[in-house]
Amino acid sequence: MPSLRYIVAATDFSDFSERVVQRAAHLAEQHQAELHLLHVVRPLDLYPGLTLAPDEFKHTDQDLLQAEQTRLDAMAASLVSRLGIRVRTATRLGRAHTEIAAYAQEVSADLVAAGVRGENTLMDLFLGSTVSRLLRVATCPVLIVRNPADGPYRQVLAAVDFSPVSAAVVAHALTLAGGAPVHTLHVLGSEVEQRLRRAKSDQVDITGWLAKLRSEAEKQLDALLAPIDNSPAVVRLIQSGFPPAAICQCIEDNHADLVVLGRHGYGGGLQDWLLGSVSKDVALAATCDVLLISPGGQ
Numbered sequence: 001m002p003s004l005r006y007i008v009a010a011t012d013f014s015d016f017s018e019r020v021v022q023r024a025a026h027l028a029e030q031h032q033a034e035l036h037l038l039h040v041v042r043p044l045d046l047y048p049g050l051t052l053a054p055d056e057f058k059h060t061d062q063d064l065l066q067a068e069q070t071r072l073d074a075m076a077a078s079l080v081s082r083l084g085i086r087v088r089t090a091t092r093l094g095r096a097h098t099e100i101a102a103y104a105q106e107v108s109a110d111l112v113a114a115g116v117r118g119e120n121t122l123m124d125l126f127l128g129s130t131v132s133r134l135l136r137v138a139t140c141p142v143l144i145v146r147n148p149a150d151g152p153y154r155q156v157l158a159a160v161d162f163s164p165v166s167a168a169v170v171a172h173a174l175t176l177a178g179g180a181p182v183h184t185l186h187v188l189g190s191e192v193e194q195r196l197r198r199a200k201s202d203q204v205d206i207t208g209w210l211a212k213l214r215s216e217a218e219k220q221l222d223a224l225l226a227p228i229d230n231s232p233a234v235v236r237l238i239q240s241g242f243p244p245a246a247i248c249q250c251i252e253d254n255h256a257d258l259v260v261l262g263r264h265g266y267g268g269g270l271q272d273w274l275l276g277s278v279s280k281d282v283a284l285a286a287t288c289d290v291l292l293i294s295p296g297g298q
Contacts, residue, residue, distance in 0.1 A: 007112075021075065037090070040091070097134040101138045135292060141293050154255075155257055157259045159261040167224060172260055256288050261293070
């Protein structure tokens, strides 16, 4: 299973990013990892139509960096005192998603934690959220934090499609679960749902075909989970339907507080993310935290 040695938590000091910091801190404590608190100051002249004079720009940025570094250091001191974890702090100047991804690569982060909302809601509305942009450039797993961290994860769902990233999805799910139950879900897909509907309207019996398809999926799931077959906490699930809806329904049914899935495992590439992939749909719709694994399985 992958180890968590370095965790980067991106914060803008909003209420939502406080959840990110607390979740990352709990994970750092659980895995004895080093936590990096990162805040990115976004200068106004990086965005069209929002500029300052050069002297004002430089002076304002330096003041902001110093003030934010002070806030960051106070946050780190509180976490060290309360949890006894190792914490480092850093501030960067630039576009948030670019600087977060670059910093994560610089410190060889095993995980980046980010929130779904922040202080710059109006700006994000026009530019696209920091998280969605981060997912396009980050090379390590990205944890999207939605809910308050009141303790370790209690129920984890790993959504797999038998693409190469699936093994990493299961491994990361087990790592973050820390012994909590892990439900491994494979959705037979929207084609199956469409064929079921056509068969019903045409009054055609496809029971045998569906049973064969499910049997093949069970064999693939068994093969995927064979390396961790000694784990009693892993539950196998196979369902049919529209994948994003089926995954979100499974989250609700099993009261999952974390879902893990491949970032592009269901179709692949930036085009799928822009047009609406399964990972994007689940990341937007899920009521729990979401961990997205890159195709390389890092």
